[in-house]
Amino acid sequence: MGKNLSERDVCSKFITPAVIDAGWDLHKQIREEVSFTAGRIIERHNGYIRKQGKRADYILYYKPNIPLAIIEAKDQNHSVGSGMQQALDYAETLDIPFVYSSNGKGFVEHDRTNSDEQITRQLSLKSFPSPEELWNRYRKSQGFTEEEEKIVAQDYFMEPGGKTPRYYQRIAINRTVEAVAKGGDRNLLVCATGTGKTMIAFNIIHRLWKSRAKKRILFLADRNILVDQTMANDFKHFGDKMTKITNRTVDKSYEIYLALYQGVSGAEDWKNIYKEFSPDFFDLIVIDECHRGSAREDSAWREILAYFSDATHIGLTATPKETEDVSNIHYFGEPIYTYSLKQGINDGFLAPYRVIRYTFDRDVEGWRPRKGEKDRFGNLIEDRMYNKKDFDKGLVLENRTIQVAKKVAEYMAHTDRFQKAIIFCVNVDHAERMRQAIANENPDLVTENHKYVMRITGDNEEGKMELDNFIDPESVYPVVTTTSKLMTTGVDAQTCKLIVLDSVINSPIEFKQIIGRGTRINEEYGKYSFTILDFRGVTDLFADPDFDGDPVQIYEPKDGDPAVPPEQDGGDEPDDPDSLDDGYPERDPGGADIFIDDKDNENKIYYVKDANVKVVSEKVQYYGEDGKLITESLKDYTKKTVQNEYQTLDEFLNKWNESERKEAIIQELLEQGVMLDELERTVGRDYDPFDLILHVAYDQKPLTRQERANNVKKRDYFTKYGDKARAVLEKLLDKYADDGVENIESMEVLKLDTFSEHGSVIEIIKEFGGKNNYLMAVQELEQEIYAS
Template sequence: MTPEQKSRQNIDTLLIKAGFIVQNRDEFDRTADRGVVVREFAMSDGSFADYLIFIDGKACGVIEAKKTGLSLSGVENQSRHYAKNLPTNVRTHMDNELPFLFESNGVEIYFTDLRDKKSRSRRIFAFYRPDFLAKILREDTLRNRILSMPSLQMANLRKCQFDAINSLENSLKNYKPRALIQMATGSGKTFTACNFIYRLIKFAGAKRVLFLVDRNNLGKQTKNEFENFHLNDENRKFSEVYITQHLNTNTIDKDAKVVITTIQRMYSMLSGDEYYDEKDEEISAYENYKSENKSERIVSYNPNIPIESFDFIVVDECHRSIYGEWRQVLEYFDAFIIGLTATPSKQTLGYFSANLVSQYPLERSIIDGINVDCEIFRIKTQISEYGNTIKKGFLVPVMDKKTRLKYYESLDENLEYQKTDLDRSVVSINQIQTILECYKNAIFTELYPEREPSFVPKTLIFAKDDNHAENITRITREVFGQGNDFCKKITYNIGNAKPEELIKAFKTDPTFRIAVTVDMIATGTDIKPLEVVIFMRDVKSSLYYEQMKGRGVRTINPNDLQTITPNAKSKDKFYLIDAVGVSESKKTISAPLERKKGISLAKILENVANGDTSDDTLSSLAGRLVRIEANISDDDKTQISKILDSKTLGQLASDILDTLDVDLTQNLNNDEIIAKKDEVLKPFNKPIFRKMLLDLSQKSKLYIDDISPDSVINAEFNKNKANEIIANFNDFINENKDEITALSIIYNKDYKNRKLTYELINELNDKLKSNNLDSFQIWNSYALVKPDKVKNNAKSIVGCLTNIIQLVKFALGFDDELREFSSIANSRFELWKGRQKNKGIIFDEKQNEFLELIKEYIISNSYLDLADIQSFLGNKGGIFKAKTLFDNFENLLIELNQALVA
């Protein structure tokens, strides 16, 4: 058979299995059955469609057939052409064109429903049944119904749940076939699922949802959650309106809206089994597969469970690696796939095409590899910490911050400034230069000693304001001995240049290494190659601080990073260079005051005088008042105090914010809140006060201290976070030493009576992650706090789960040094052999080879059971060979396990 013939034969078989009658042109009878497919049907332009589909005697679609192995996206125009050129004498379901397009090479099938508002082809496992096509011809499409779903209301949802559902629905509206929701343990993943499934059933008309769980007992819990889920818009439970079925037989209730089962039972059903034992569902598909070492589960078309059986598949605990061997079960159905997890792996993200619609919280995303964590490098200089004094009698440069006009002023008395005055009323050139020189010197010694010193890592510097950014930009170029392209300012004040173009250049241009900004790149900008964030301004809002830090957390493919930073290998963290104590200063949970950055103070004052009391306007006004007060003289403050009845601008700003505080206004009605705002804003009704504020805002004198030297007090990694991680790890051990089996064995040194298996250590690792702890982070923290006690770099422990044993032992004080498990185990192995030699037992070459394999297995898995010998060393003769080589092998294995781990 030619490839074309083989393809046509496969297509015919698939159509017949789906319930169609397949005919040649000379035997054409569109009424022969509900679903009829005719080969080589003549179109109006003289071309021939490979297959024309009839439902209830009317044409509704075409199938474009290609030879096996040919990709199909390039033939979509051909099938669309046929859909528009049906002869006028042929009855159709739609007047203009046929709605259903299929392309197939006998192995792949792609389907497009032209009625979708954003029609897009998608791969399907098999052809739909005629009954299904007849049904959807009578109604609007599922994707169109998703587009018209009503907006989600907060109701009794937590914010993270609201965000997850909202983001998921936006993903569905973009027809993305897979979406991943990450929510931390205990944040209500199943409750979130109940909410979005209810909305999809009620508002999008989903006929049925498949809810896959990892174990049968989780299925029971899920069913209980659905049955007790109260509908917000109806005073009823979900179970009173819809049927939820937890499968304990291999039969789906035709009226069920939600079907809950394990993936192994669904595989059994697709395989045609009539019975599946519930006991086989108590072990997860992931664990079962791992222990049995089976190959991929092959799925064939089952007409009793057609591909259109479910519109949505929700996969709970989808971080468990089920996609390699079980993915055909998921992809069998023509359904959107929604994953739920607290700990997404890279494989999980890959399966869901990186469509992570919800992350909660950032800490979890860092630990689980979605983002990278930061290390803090603190720089303290004399002037940064303690300020300075400019002696009287000198001519001091002064700059007008608004016009940047520079002039000189003679000091009649000493000008003493504090660190809080820096870059507000005084700029110290040497302070900025000292910080930047310290950073430059640390790049290839402290931060990236493994890199050859050619490309400075992509660096973002946060400045206090535009003038500060201007000074930093120019001094950076001087310190690094580079030109204009090396360091650029990205603020709102960059002339005719477009900030978005500069941001794009910073992302991609290898020459552009350092960007200086104030707020422009503080939030929402994704700069993956960014490896260093420098704070030369303090931030009091914890939310804003986290957003600013977040510019550095993005991961990037090593190849992509090397394109931008050729001397880099990978990005496994970013550095936060703290030059002002931002990592140490007290934070509030408030958002930034300034919400209308693009509006002038004059316009804000005009709006307030006109009666504008919106939250954004008043919050921005308060922020501007604080900034003005920070830059005015004592005489100006006295003048203000007279107008405000002894109040300062800071106190006025505080009064304004009180009117926006929900806690302070919760007992007031709307009229009372407006009255309170009007009372506080009375001074702004006076033109003289508004003019004074405008004058003061422009009266921005900036003294330039270009003669006082500065020096570095110290520059080192911040140990606060490392100590916090270690303390949390110790607390975790103390709280769980009797609850988590692996911890209990290590804590009680009970290796003789209990087996410290890989599964138990993996369970411990999962528990650590669920408590925002990660072995890599813990190891790094010990290396920072106790460098003389840590003998191996944290990178060397990646991929070997048994190193958790060493962490626990070191934390408990059982070991004086922290060394990776392989190093310890190898030493103990040699000692054990030495003890055997002292007993007169000398191993020959074959015995030593066998023992080496056992040792390597224990290093990777912490324990080798007698039952594992056959599967692990089957190619070496397995248990029979072991018993031939060694007398009393069972005791030898027990002794060796204990010798290496205990």
């Protein structure tokens, strides 16, 4: 009898009762079928599907924020320990100490905290450990004192109906709280942009504050928008215990303080408002985006941290800075936890991307003026060869800017003219010229609303005032923004679908921060992926093996070494990015860009109007299953991927013909990395997945959906059915010709208006003699569609 019990039967009849009998609370401590990843997003027909996410059969919690055990269940055709390897894999991901496998006849336990004694053991159903036993074993393995245990066991803040932290957020919070409880005074967390670092910071602070381990706390950021967003959103629950420090007032009656570091420090002593607090006032400082100033020993950040050196410091960043001169790891230590962009995409919490690279002839060949050639303002152009690094700095080829704008407008016209887009430019002057060029490419939309395209740079108040509207998913305008440095970090643009790179970027940190503007997902507004248009070869940085790897310290401090001058540190922005966007042009008091002609012509910029510029190559690259960009052709990649699964044409045909639902095969292909939507764009949108695969993977001549539908009609296949049933099948065939086979396999199709003249779904199915006969008729129709 036991051999016939399903996995669910085993859970309900044996495992759950055994766990309850051991003292675990069914409603508070036991969670079954826990999905902990969302499943990687795969684009499909102006929508998306998700690969199957990871799901644990059981997770057992000592408290809501402390998972202690994971159980993988198997039916009784499997041995008691057959689920252990999968459970161990999940436990490692979830940072859970005790791991169990069961088939309902007993348990196999693996203790991940135990390295000195027996790691695995067999348990009967009646000897499953209680919550107190597992907690005591875990507490002992970590060496918690009574005071440390009180801090570690402090609950999360949970508002009614609020979201619980994702698994990686919980790990980041728990590891940090444990480290601080055990006396760790310098701690580093590395989490990819879009993974909720501020939410993580809030829960760390809240738990340490509630447990009274830390009583007065400073959250330090480098942009006003970051401070204000944090106070209004994640930190709002601190209420009247929280305040923002400015350089005008100091009130020491609060417990949670937020500050813009530029607002509390400066070259003159009177600007160093932080010195109004005693050095021992704060016992915890959380530094957001700590890859910036705090990595550098001579920065204003470090000056503040040195002043409050007795406090515990926690650094948060997506991009830790590790160079020969500056190091986050040297200051904070090795990261307590790292959650990478690749992990976030594979888990389905971050948006995947594709890259379209454009190459201009002038970028490859360079440009040299004719003898005596002058620019549009009558300036004699210095005779030398200008290349990509000069463009829009020392030399402006105005037609190059126009060509970039044309390609951006062309892409948006083919996809969505109202998708949020950020164009990263060389400097403010370039950003303004790009704004004008985009406006000229979209006169209809700009006439309708001039805020369709806006320049958002540090020197422009009108643009900065529109930043909140750009970020707001409900606000249509602005749609396209041009910027230089201001929007590289701290801009939570959930619906940004297009990142345009028209600036030479050599810093992997800056590049990764820019990419982070597109990684957020907002399914409500249809944001589940994004595209990068690269006009400067910046995406070569994706090929850097360290791009998404673990940070490695290469800084070697030496006694007596001088501090690193700011100009040698190429990865950071100016010390005050809210007031100066790029530092290249000098500005007049009114904020306009002016370029000073000094004796050495160092700041001279030549504006060339008539130089022809054209695109010489355009290459599309895709995010692969391994987290790297696919550099081979889409057809070659598809052929290799399909033939790894179906080695011969006959093998694929047999699988296709035997499948009751073709949609299942299509989804299987998508999950294996076959990019059907991209194939449609390159091979043709009139073919369905079957013919795309036949053509690309097996070199067969494809038939369009319409050709296949016409072939069915020629064979008089429908004559065996009555008039009404035949009319329904003919419309299903037309639906296939228009939209593909996956759109006729569900009975939901019968609810469409085109079928309403034949009656309700129930009435239509009756014409076929019932549901089973209807489904059989659809399968026969598919056989006719794909007949040789």
